Amino acid sequence: MDKIKNFHVLDHPLIQHKLTIIRDENCGTREFREVVNEIAELMVYEVSRDMPLEEVEIKTPVSKTTQKRLAGKKVVVAPILRAGIGMVDGVLELIPSAKVGHIGMYRDEETLKPHEYFVKMPDQLEDREIIVVDPMLATGGSAIMAVDALKKRGAKRIKFVCLVAAPEGVEVFAKAHSDVEIYAASLDDCLNEDGYIVPGLGDAGDRLFGTK
Ligand SMILES: O=P(O)(O)OC[C@H]1O[C@H](OP(=O)(O)OP(=O)(O)O)[C@H](O)[C@@H]1O
Ligand SMILES: O=c1cc[nH]c(=O)[nH]1
């Protein structure tokens, strides 16, 4: 895949190590949930590098001073249901004051086309930094539709964080929303004939919630 300006792979050794744990088909639901959140936490450390700060007056034991703190209430973490929910606690671990908005979407198993079934976001989206989370970026259809839904509601600053991305999905998503920075823990090989990422980690939603 040619270099895409708004696509970034976060391949810190800890992230690679943890991704290997959840890729293993023998990783059970409990460990899968735990490690998905741990990876999300490690990723958000990097993704929040340019998050907005605000000035605050405080007093140290020595003197008054003006210092900076994260404008945390401006941040929204927006999971794409269901699987995105698995990453929310990891993000909130580092940005506890972030708001949470939900985007309900499922992919038709036959056509692979996404369907929106629920959107509930905080108000004043135009002033907020939105981090959309979903472990899987496969054909890119769900990610594109999720960002469409956010922009329709006024969102201007959006980042997308996933664990595993397929080149096919990255290309169409990055082109459809060139203003959205996309972060993945891994760029995998391809999609198979059923639309699953190879080698991937299987169906993230089912593995998180034990539904298969
Ligand atoms: O890039 P795409 O081809 O659109 O596929 C990726 C989407 O598929 C999965 O969700 P799924 O539809 O399985 O819903 P679930 O999270 O409820 O299991 C995954 O969590 C993404 O949202
Ligand atoms: O590999 C894939 C593709 C879409 N959704 C998943 O959960 N896994």
Ligand SMILES: [Mg+2]
């Ligand atoms: Mg699923």
